[in-house]
Amino acid sequence: MTGRRATTTLWRPTGPAELALVRELDWRAWxxxxxxxxxxxxxxxxxxxxxxxxxxxVKHDGAGFVTRFEVDTGFLGRYPVRQVGGRTILELWVPAEELDEFNAHVVGRIEVVHEFH
Known part of the structure; x- marks a missing residue:
């Protein structure tokens, strides 16, 4: 049986410095x-x-970008969804020491979907 693994779409707002580092990582990791x-x-x-x-x-860095990326849904189960404000203000909190493992579960490339100056 063949099939694609289930993924979850996540977004990351970022400034130009972090985006440059993502570019250096070939759009595949944070x-x-x-x-x-x-x-x-x-x-x-x-x-x-x-x-x-x-x-x-934009206020702090002169530019802001929204990235979109997919992560293996099964892996994300270890991170509870945190509601940090209104009903749509939802985040995952990934400890820095787990970021390499998180990156290993990114499926495909990270893409910029919005840009603000």
């Missing part, structure tokens, strides 16, 4: 967190990612 970044926060709602990229990243 870079290691900085010491002041103990958690990697992908989000489950595109609109929420747009709001962060447009309203926060």
């Amino acid at each position: 870079p290691p967190r900085l010491p002041e970044q103990p958690i990697f926060y992908p989000v489950l709602d595109e609109d929420y990612a747009v709001r962060i990229a447009r309203d926060w990243n």
Whole structure:
């Protein structure tokens, strides 16, 4: 029996510096967190990612980008969905020390779907 594994679509609002590192990783992985970044926060709602990229990243970094990527659904079960505000403000909290394993479960490429300046 052949079949594709089930994936879940996630989004990540990001600034230009992180996006450059993703590009260096051939659009297939997220870079290691900085010491002041103990958690990697992908989000489950595109609109929420747009709001962060447009309203926060542009203000702080001069540009904001929304990326979309797929992750193996079975693997994601280890990360409970966290509601951090309204009903659509949903995130996964991936500890920095688990990011390499998380990256190993990214399916396909990370793509930029929105850009703000």
